[in-house]
Amino acid sequence: MNKYTYAVKGHNNLLLRFEKPTRFSEGIASRLPEAYMKFWNEWKVQEPSPVHYIPEPGKWKRNPETGEVHPVQNTPIPLIYPKESYFGLWGGEGVIKGFQKRHRLRKRVPHYWFPTLYRNVIYSEILNKRMSTIVTHRTMQLIHKNYGLDHYILKTSACDLQSKLAMKLKRKMLLSLLKKDLYPDDEVKREEVYNTYKHYLENYSEEEIDWYGLTFFEAIDKQTRLEEAEKERNTVPLKTVYRSELIQKLQEAGIEAVNVALDEYEGKGSVRKSSWISKLNPFSSRKQDS
Structure with a gap:
């Protein structure tokens, strides 16, 4: 009897409950280190902060008109992240798909709500680079609220960044802080910038920084190269x-x-x-x- 068969003694016609297989259940993906799995959970499993709705506090609420008590349901609005969002900084915003009733005597029709996008130049103090990219108004508000791009990127979780560009920037910032190779020609500026951002390194180990920000296929490629190199070292002519x-x-x-x-x-x-x-x-x- 395999794991897909039905019965256990005393539980007729009940399907056994087994863990649902994932992309990490077999093959080389199952050998990915815990450092990458921590990043994956932060990126894909962790619930992102609400952007397009305001969550209600508590578990119950009372209707002020009827006095009836109902449970609070903070249901996230489903968002669509097009591929263009991976190469910009959208601040967690996405495309909302819904319906719109444009006339009271007609049926509602499908409608898409897009965030307002524009090109802007952003500056990273750690990388000492200016970059031209597509941003939203919310992105610029978050950058100003956190006193700079570096604080915003390093402080925000991967699930809220969403953008692959943002995660690559975060990985480069962490690696620069770890190796302390920023501002090679200015020792005073290097110490000043390092002391400003070094507390972000406390949340990550060296291995976790090395695997941070990689997509699934990039992680597979990295693990494959590591295993091949280890095999070559252990191979005797x-x-x-x-x-x-x-x-x-x-x-x-x-x-x-x-x-x-x-x-x-x-x-x-x-x-x-x-x-x-x-x-x-x-x-x-x-x-x-x-």
């Missing part, structure tokens, strides 16, 4: 394996000249001499010292 096996067989056969030849080949003697064991090595030099 076949010539070394075959040579060791041959020497072991000769030693087991009781050939005493093997140890002497090994000493000569490895250069343990005062003068390196030509021997029959060196002739077995196809990579050895043909010309031996006399």
Whole structure:
């Protein structure tokens, strides 16, 4: 009986409850480190802050006209994030899909509400760069509220940033602070900027910063390269394996000249001499010292 079969003793016709498989259940994705899983939960699992509605406090509310008590339902408005939003800073805003009744005698029709977008230049003090990108009015309000782009990016969670550009900027900022390679030509400015933003490093380890801001496919590619590099480091050349096996067989056969030849080949003697064991090595030099 496999995990998709129905019954357990005493529970007829009840489907067993098993954990739903995800993209991280098998394959190389299942070997991704906890550092990346922490970022993924912050990006995809954590509930983002409300942007297009104001949540009501408490669990119950009373209708002021009828006096009836109803439960508070803070249902998030479903948003659409087009690919253009990944390359700008929208401040968590998205496209709202709904219906609009344009005439009282006609049926409602589908309608999309888009945020107001415009191009602006933003400045990063940590990276010491100015960038021209697409922003919204809410983005600029958040930047001014947090006293600069760097504070806004470093303070905001990935689920609220949404933008891939914002997450790449956050990763570069954290790496610059970690390596302390900002302002290489100005030591005074480097110390000043580092002391201003260094407290953001307390929330991340070095490994978490290295994996932060990567998309799923970028993380898979990084993990693949790490595993291939580890495999190359642990791989022993076949010539070394075959040579060791041959020497072991000769030693087991009781050939005493093997140890002497090994000493000569490895250069343990005062003068390196030509021997029959060196002739077995196809990579050895043909010309031996006399």
